[in-house]
Amino acid sequence: MAAGLAASAGARPALEHVSGAATTEKGIRKVPTFCDICFWKCGAIAHVKDGRLWKVEGNPEDPLSRGRLCPRGTGGVGAYFDPDRLKVPLVRRQKRGQEEWVQTTWDEALNVVAGKMETIKTKWGAEAMALFAHGLGGTFLKHTLKAYGSPNIAAPSFAQCRGPRDVGFALTFGEEIGSPERTDIRNARCLVLIGSHLGENMHNTQAQEFAEAVGAGASIIVVDPRFSVAASKAKHYLPIRPGTDMALLLAWMHVIVGEGLYDKEYVAAHGYGFVQFQAELEPYTPEWAYPETGIAPDAIRETAREMARYRPATLIHPGRHATWYGDDSQRSRAVALLNALMGSWGRKGGFWTPSSMDVPGYPYPAYPKSTKGKVDNPGSRHRFATESITTGIREATLTGQPYPVKGWMVYATNLINALPNQEETIRAIQALELLVVVDVAPSEIAGWADVVLPESTYLERYDELNVESFREPFVALRQPVLHSPHDQKPNWWIARTLAGKLGLQAYYPWKTIEDYLDHRLAKANLSFTELKRKGIIRGAAVPVYFDDGVEPSFPTPSGKIEFYSTQLHDAGFDPVPKYTRHPEPPAGSFRLLFGRAPMHTFSRTQSNPLLHDLMSENEVWVNADVASRLGLDDGRYVRLRNQDGVLGQRIRVKATERIRPDCVFMVHGFGHTSKMMRRALGKGASDAQLITRYKTDPLMGGTGMNVNFVTIEAEA
């Protein structure tokens, strides 16, 4: 049936001051909320002028945005107006992946989903249904899936992004870095970025603090095969050979320990296993590291001493996207250990201790207990995984081991471009009995779905509260500014309605999201009315450094900073990180590196008209000499071919001095193939398509993706 545009089963949220496209509203209305164009959750104020969405500005009360959004946040207006956004529920008509749809009602679409989920539960057990959900918006879908009985809930942010970093730091300090990261960039007097392109990687608060550090004359050390924007601000730029970061980290520590430049008092008070650690560092001289990294011994010594000069206000940034070569949690551990030598954990200019408001959760009935356990990490083969592994769920879907997975629900994450090896993802999808995609934009994964459920943008919905763990406690509210322009629904409504159809009403004792929010806030003695008016309520500031009264505590097995890790030793891994040499690209090939641009989030924003206008396609960065040797002029189209013969999409050459000759770089998220994403379709190339190989981190299951090599083929 094709009557999809008719009003659906769900009532429009009864809200004051909410207006749709046709309106008689006059004047300027300002609604505080928080952004959802990336996951940083910056406080924002939406402006509606004469009933039409005008602009989104930062909320000055918010410690994350500090009154200033990033380009994506400022471009949030475009998400609302995007003509390509999903509009009505869709049910697949043809074979999977052919993007042939029938528009339908919410009632019918959710009946299909609930029916298939019931069948899966009967045939295979509730565990056979998995959820991939990225970001705060996934809260209620997670709740529904847990109530249904599935423990298999994962996000690519762990195994494809920050997982190794969090594991490496937790193994060392007993605690994770968190998101927003607990980095005190604004007070750092020496900031070391190793493979982290802050500024291009535009996590708003961090980018702001980075500029502050630059403005205050902090000594910046940047290690990157590419002369990034951050590198252009650096006192020392080290153009490292890709894949050898561990060698540099070990050589730095060799110098710092060897020359006695570390914080001896701090290490004596808080360190465990320093003697063994020291012995392990012995062989890693700067002279040893030189042929590995391409960085001269003098430069290694000079930068090591520079770091020591400013400690403890020396911050070696843990990075975010840390899945590079498969030994990533050990590399992150080396970063953690270098910070430990600086005594920067718990110190001003290093890492602060986060805090949050005490806002109790909603009192739900207990979830059913799974007898089968989680599917993604059988036998705990990745002993130190702290979250579910997306690629583990994919593998179980493909092999049926340790038990079959037959249904995927995917919320706001484009798995086709997020997971390495697209062919494996597509094969896994073919093995499913149900694929449901809930999203704002018609991503590639939506193209493969059986049912596509269009979510409202953040400007049209309430969401879970943001009870942030940050430098200071606060709670923030996302609230609707306008009605959805078509038949889109908020995720809470989708999750709740689906639960109803699955007979799980008991898990949704609240009627409207306002009841839910009000209940949680009342329990915390906070006023929902005040939060609606201000968008954010701040708690009392608490100490954030050891020197201000934070009691040093390291929840590791030894209760100390583990220079030597007994748990790693006992599990058969290196207790102190060691260097492994990674394969080099064969002659004529280049290592494929990828990263971020400030105006786009993953593959989610390319069809946003405002952000598309800023950057409509990506380029492949090729060293200028290499480009001229290959006869490739700046701006001409080429295709990359990877070591497995996969030919990439058309992409322009950026012939530049700003990259080493042995690698190429491109911004992630382009090369859309979804026919529904008309504006972004066929613009630029997808790095993900060329990432057919990956190396799995044995500790935690992360997928190192910087292991692919490409050649460049000129386009006629």
Next chain:
Amino acid sequence: MARYGMVIDTRRCVGCMDCVVACKTENQVPEGFDRDWIATDTTGRFPNLHLEIRSERCNHCDAPPCVDCCPTGASHVEPFGHVVLVTPEQCIGCKACLASCPYDARFVNPDGFADKCTFCIHRVKEGLDPACVSVCPTRCMTFGDLDDPRSEVNRLIESRTHHALIPAAGTSPRIFYLT
């Protein structure tokens, strides 16, 4: 009366283009057009490089050729802040000003008139900074009165090395880049 100008710290700017998108939403600049943009200059050879990132727009020149060549008086120097503006109703779309501007700061709006940066004079009149200045996450832009010896813009110009764009064009631009 003030003489407004901008000082932009290229050390802090990360080229994020937030200033560009803020201008688009604030002023409802038509899709495909820009009143401000980012320029990057790379000099040197890998790995010894220097990169300057600049947020550029109309310089609100003290000697504006775009005003001198305008046959109708649509392009004019507004007494308020000595800002160079275009009155759309008077503009005949002849493009003389587009040709005369050495900075390529102007475009023809789809509605037929010459369009460009206004220094967000509607905001400045309300005591606000221009949209691009107030949005910039790195706080690298400062807006103010060049005729006021105690203004922050003058303090910055006096305390740091700086340059303006194409000084040889003789237009006396009022946007200064700190290096």
